[in-house]
Amino acid sequence: LPLDDLMTEAGVSRGDFIPALLSIFTYDGKTYALPKDWGTLGLVYLPEAFAAAGISEPTADWTWDDLKAAAEAIAATGQYGGFCQNADWARFAPWAFGNGGVYASDDLTTAMVDTPEVKEAATYILGMKDAGALVTASDVGAGWCGEAIGKKLVGMTYEGGWMVNYMRQDYADVDWKAVPLPTGPKGKADVIFTNGIGVNANTKYPRAAAAFAIFLTGRQNQAEIVKTGFAYSTHPDQLNLIQDPNDAAIAQGGTFDLTRVAYWGPNTGKVNDAVSQALERVYLGDQTVDESFAQAQEEIQTILNEQ
The missing domain is CATH 3.40.190.10 (Periplasmic binding protein-like II)
Known part of the structure; x- marks a missing residue:
């Protein structure tokens, strides 16, 4: 109505x-x-991991390269995983959006994942994974990346405001902080739920x-x-x-120029699932970024055609 x-x-x-x-x-x-x-996402981190690596803590003006360098330094300590991110459309969205990409066109009719903008973002995080700077929650024995922070298994992750009560209730003795997400090549971006x-x-x-x-x-x-x-x-x-x-700090992501609600029409859930599955294939080494996102492009186009 x-x-x-x-x-x-x-x-x-x-x-x-x-x-x-x-x-x-x-x-x-x-x-x-x-x-x-x-809600939205922020860069959640453990100050003690940065102290162990002998590097400065994140700031609001960080870039992707700053995050990557810090993740590599933290991983090199052998005490923590550097940056935690699962094969998840939501945590990948700020990377894609920050590089000028989207999952579908604004008129919700055309799949847009087999594009340089989206594939460059996927290639960047895959490079971090291949370098040992990015781990998944299961890699470090956690159920999700927020838990990996609480258990002091990783130095950084992308999580939302739900971390405040989660940490207060389950890991009250753990010192953690958050800053807005790092800036991408095309600007600052986040995803809104x-x-x-x-x-x-x-x-x-x-x-x-x-x-x-x-x-x-x-x-x-x-x-x-x-x-x-x-x-x-x-x-x-x-x-x-x-x-x-x-x-x-996490809420600031809602004000960024490239921040979007990841809505692609009535079949939004299916579109987002196809992106997660593309990332999973890449993470597992089953397909290259080009192969996986070409497949996702076809899958998402079919999904959009059914709307």
């Missing part, structure tokens, strides 16, 4: 929300859902349902969500509610 008239009646406007979040719920200029909350609340077009109670959606996505409820550390408010004037410095 388009919400625009009901939003106006409730005194709510599209301008109340972060534009990048609202865009994926907009069709033909009409608003079909309101963004409930969002979000969801929206809409109203069934067939509902018998459109006004009541819309009122509920507007309340859940409103400033009062969003402020309570921020307090939990689970996610960030979709209202730009509430970003200052983020109190934890690591959480605030």
